[in-house]
Amino acid sequence: MDNTLDKFLLYQVSASDNSLDRIEYPADQFRLESGALLTYDQDGARGFASLNGGEAKLFAHAWESGYHSVKVVYTASRGDSMVLSVNGTSVTTITAESDGLQSSMVNVALSEGINKLELSGDAVSIRDITTCRDAADDSNAITLEAESLQLAGGAQTRENSASNASGYSYVTGLGKQFVTEESGAFGMGDQTRVVTLDTNNTPKIADAVRGTVTIPAGTIPAGKFNMVVRFSNDAFIGKHDYNPQIVDLGLQVRDGTANGEEVARGAFRYTYSDSNFLERAMTVETSGSALVLGNWDEPGVGAGAVSWGVGPNLDYVQFYPVMVGDVYHQSLA
Numbered sequence: 001m002d003n004t005l006d007k008f009l010l011y012q013v014s015a016s017d018n019s020l021d022r023i024e025y026p027a028d029q030f031r032l033e034s035g036a037l038l039t040y041d042q043d044g045a046r047g048f049a050s051l052n053g054g055e056a057k058l059f060a061h062a063w064e065s066g067y068h069s070v071k072v073v074y075t076a077s078r079g080d081s082m083v084l085s086v087n088g089t090s091v092t093t094i095t096a097e098s099d100g101l102q103s104s105m106v107n108v109a110l111s112e113g114i115n116k117l118e119l120s121g122d123a124v125s126i127r128d129i130t131t132c133r134d135a136a137d138d139s140n141a142i143t144l145e146a147e148s149l150q151l152a153g154g155a156q157t158r159e160n161s162a163s164n165a166s167g168y169s170y171v172t173g174l175g176k177q178f179v180t181e182e183s184g185a186f187g188m189g190d191q192t193r194v195v196t197l198d199t200n201n202t203p204k205i206a207d208a209v210r211g212t213v214t215i216p217a218g219t220i221p222a223g224k225f226n227m228v229v230r231f232s233n234d235a236f237i238g239k240h241d242y243n244p245q246i247v248d249l250g251l252q253v254r255d256g257t258a259n260g261e262e263v264a265r266g267a268f269r270y271t272y273s274d275s276n277f278l279e280r281a282m283t284v285e286t287s288g289s290a291l292v293l294g295n296w297d298e299p300g301v302g303a304g305a306v307s308w309g310v311g312p313n314l315d316y317v318q319f320y321p322v323m324v325g326d327v328y329h330q331s332l333a
Helices: 135-140
Strands: 023-026 031-033 037-039 048-050 055-062 066-076 081-086 089-095 100-110 113-121 125-133 142-145 150-152 156-159 169-172 180-183 192-195 212-215 223-232 235-237 249-255 262-268 278-286 291-294 313-321 323-331
Touching: 023 055, 055 125, 066 081, 066 135, 081 100, 089 100, 089 323, 100 223, 113 125, 135 313, 135 323, 223 249, 223 262, 249 278, 262 278
Parallel strands: 192 235
Antiparallel strands: 023 125, 031 055, 037 048, 048 125, 055 113, 066 100, 066 125, 081 089, 081 113, 100 323, 142 313, 150 212, 156 169, 169 313, 180 192, 212 291, 223 278, 223 313, 249 262, 249 291
């Protein structure tokens, strides 16, 4: 019997200095843009990334979603500053508190997988950036089981004792739904949900009310959050013995009501089984109002040509404030 791997994970379970998943990224691993460059002619800063009015970008890895300390070692004059952004969201401004070589550290919410860190500024030269898991701050996150929220339209709770969903239950029916046919034996992920096609090889969409999940007003305070969605998606289009046409499903977040402003959207990959859940994160800025999750794309039109107005299954959502605590500074001169 052959085994096919989606991903292989190697976890660091202990460290002599009690740091888990600590990774140091030297300046020569940065992506430098808009005038930023590596410099080798500056005493005490050879091989540093001089921002020079531009940006230094780093694609950092996190084994799991949650808080990580981000430590920047750099040279600057007191009062010089740079802006730290994470996954496209401005997090904080770091201002040098001394002259010469120094470090600044801040705890930010990173997503499982690859995260884009950006530092922009003028008279700052960066030696390296170190990330390190800091699970103690995860208590700042708000975790909401999807089945405990307000379900409407076609959204409904499903239970499955063989699932890796928390509590063995999750929510299905977000957005519109494909017309599907089941094939294969039930159990062990062998039964496949195949999207039915019409005579033009276009997926059929069931004529039903769009399903939504509502997070009540006041549950999530106003602010910027890294929103982690635990989801599943087992749909693919057409019957294929080989190379099935897997489908990314869409999820959007609207402020206040289902007719409110869209504040976040994402595409959610194929997970092989509807009971096998993975994580995907989106950045969302909230107002403190209710948040409504669903898929309002028109099937086959614009963004709906990708998601077809169909949403993934939901296990839970977590909201991490993008930053906790203050910036910690240390002189290294």
